[in-house]
Amino acid sequence: MSKKFNELSTKHIEFIEQQKIFFVGTAAANGTVNISPKGYGSLKVLSPSRIIWLNVTGSGNETSAHVQLNPRMTMMFTSFDGSPVTLRIYGKASVIHKLDEEWEDLNSHFEQIVGARQIFDLAIELVQTSCGMSIPYFEYKGDRDTQIKWATKKGEVGLREFWGEENQQSIDGFPTNILEKS
Numbered sequence: 001m002s003k004k005f006n007e008l009s010t011k012h013i014e015f016i017e018q019q020k021i022f023f024v025g026t027a028a029a030n031g032t033v034n035i036s037p038k039g040y041g042s043l044k045v046l047s048p049s050r051i052i053w054l055n056v057t058g059s060g061n062e063t064s065a066h067v068q069l070n071p072r073m074t075m076m077f078t079s080f081d082g083s084p085v086t087l088r089i090y091g092k093a094s095v096i097h098k099l100d101e102e103w104e105d106l107n108s109h110f111e112q113i114v115g116a117r118q119i120f121d122l123a124i125e126l127v128q129t130s131c132g133m134s135i136p137y138f139e140y141k142g143d144r145d146t147q148i149k150w151a152t153k154k155g156e157v158g159l160r161e162f163w164g165e166e167n168q169q170s171i172d173g174f175p176t177n178i179l180e181k182s
Helices: 010-018 062-069 103-107 146-166
Strands: 003-005 022-026 034-038 043-047 050-056 072-078 085-096 116-131
Touching (some): 010 085, 022 062, 034 062, 062 085, 062 116, 072 116, 103 116
Antiparallel strands (some): 043 050, 050 116, 085 116
């Protein structure tokens, strides 16, 4: 049976902090719906009604394009061990780029990750828990270092070139503004 809340409880925050992976869903008014897996300890709960997460360079940049057009975001956490729980957080997000005024303050909440490109700031509107009884058990073996090695090898100049080639538009052609704002 699902339960709804207006904000995160202490129990919800503890559950989130135990998860090694989370999923982010976004969509513009039209076009492709995007769901992205995230990790690296890149998420911080700032308050019961606010979450931030650091986005690292990847093959696409859908979340940024979508949030700039339509700020709706859903985050999902699910237990792969222990009690079966799925936690969804619904809210309005903003994307913070490196040249934005808020960047330095928000970035100070994270360990520095090579290839960081944006921070997403989610104002929570609804929290929902439901059972995760059909979710299989999985064992966490550790974070992959592939992205960090790749970004380190690219360097700052190489990452900007990559952003210019691969991260300026969503797959539907929506702008991400990554070069102009970073």
